[in-house]
Amino acid sequence: MEIYQLRSFVTVAHQGNLSRAAEKLFLSQPAVSAHIKALEEELGVDLFERSSKGMRLTAMGETLVASAEKTLAAAREMLTQARQLTGELSGTIRLGTMSDPFSLRLGEVLGRFSSDYPKVGFQIRGGIGGDVLDAVRADDLDVGYVLGKAEPDGVLVFHQLAEIRLCIAAPAAWKEKIANADWPQLAALPWLATPPRCAFHGIVNDLLKDYPGATMHLVEADQEATLKGLVASGAGLALLREDKALISEAAGEICLWKKNTYCTDLLFVCRKERSQDPALQALLGLVQQVWKAAEPASAVRTSLQLS
Numbered sequence: 259m260e261i262y263q264l265r266s267f268v269t270v271a272h273q274g275n276l277s278r279a280a281e282k283l284f285l286s287q288p289a290v291s292a293h294i295k296a297l298e299e300e301l302g303v304d305l306f307e308r309s310s311k312g313m314r315l316t317a318m319g320e321t322l323v324a325s326a327e328k329t330l331a332a333a334r335e336m337l338t339q340a341r342q343l344t345g346e347l348s349g350t351i352r353l354g355t356m357s358d359p360f361s362l363r364l365g366e367v368l369g370r371f372s373s374d375y376p377k378v379g380f381q382i383r384g385g386i387g388g389d390v391l392d393a394v395r396a397d398d399l400d401v402g403y404v405l406g407k408a409e410p411d412g413v414l415v416f417h418q419l420a421e422i423r424l425c426i427a428a429p430a431a432w433k434e435k436i437a438n439a440d441w442p443q444l445a446a447l448p449w450l451a452t453p454p455r456c457a458f459h460g461i462v463n464d465l466l467k468d469y470p471g472a473t474m475h476l477v478e479a480d481q482e483a484t485l486k487g488l489v490a491s492g493a494g495l496a497l498l499r500e501d502k503a504l505i506s507e508a509a510g511e512i513c514l515w516k517k518n519t520y521c522t523d524l525l526f527v528c529r530k531e532r533s534q535d536p537a538l539q540a541l542l543g544l545v546q547q548v549w550k551a552a553e554p555a556s557a558v559r560t561s562l563q564l565s
Contacts, residue, residue: 351379356384390402482498
């Protein structure tokens with residue numbers, strides 16, 4: 259059996275769907291299907307039950323997928339040891355980002371990293387923070403940027419890069435309405451939110467959880483410009499980055515509730531078992547160096563998108 263066959267097996271097992279697994283692996287669906295078929299023939303067992311709803315592991319598949327994951331982990335460990343022995347970094351890092359690479363200082367990081375380690379390439383995948391987190395946990399990505407509070411679960415390791423300040427924004431015409439408003443009054447107004455997989459969605463839900471009468475309109479977009487535009491048009495309240503919100507307030511586009519601000523963290527995450535990989539250690543060190551050279555974490559006013 260081949261490593262690529264095991265990788266396809268594990269990915270299909272995690273995704274439960276052949277086409278989604280093919281996307282994660284950057285392969286065609288027929289290629290992934292062929293990998294699974296060849297592996298089943300060699301092992302002499304059916305690994306999946308196939309249906310119109312997707313691919314579900316058989317009882318034998320459930321048993322064997324754990325062994326496949328251990329084999330893939332051993333292969334990665336061998337590669338790590340080889341890199342340590344040669345002292346030269348090479349290979350490809352699968353990096354998950356949020357919607358605005360500029361705000362993550364990604365250009366500076368990748369430029370400097372490529373200069374120091376020219377044999378290391380990158381596969382960069384953008385997405386909502388929750389999806390990036392799941393992809394790192396499932397080993398579909400090596401590392402990623404996410405927003406939120408670190409909640410180690412034995413699988414992931416989090417590194418805080420910066421604290422991000424947030425505030426509540428409203429249409430400019432609501433300035434007098436919200437100026438002296440308390441939380442029950444704010445909760446009674448229409449709210450806008452980002453998709454459920456976005457960290458900001460959870461923050462807004464926590465703020466409104468004690469007010470069951472609150473009305474929330476889900477905005478299926480992770481771009482802050484879209485959310486800010488809806489606020490400016492009079493659609494409702496939203497949680498925005500304080501730095502950009504202050505600029506929009508000064509331009510007369512929106513107004514801000516001045517009684518409180520909120521915080522979340524920008525995190526860099528990887529699997530615990532991969533944290534000693536030389537290439538990932540080098541990347542983490544550079545990412546931390548770039549952010550440390552910026553403003554102190556307590557005063558960060560970065561241009562992060564809502565992901």
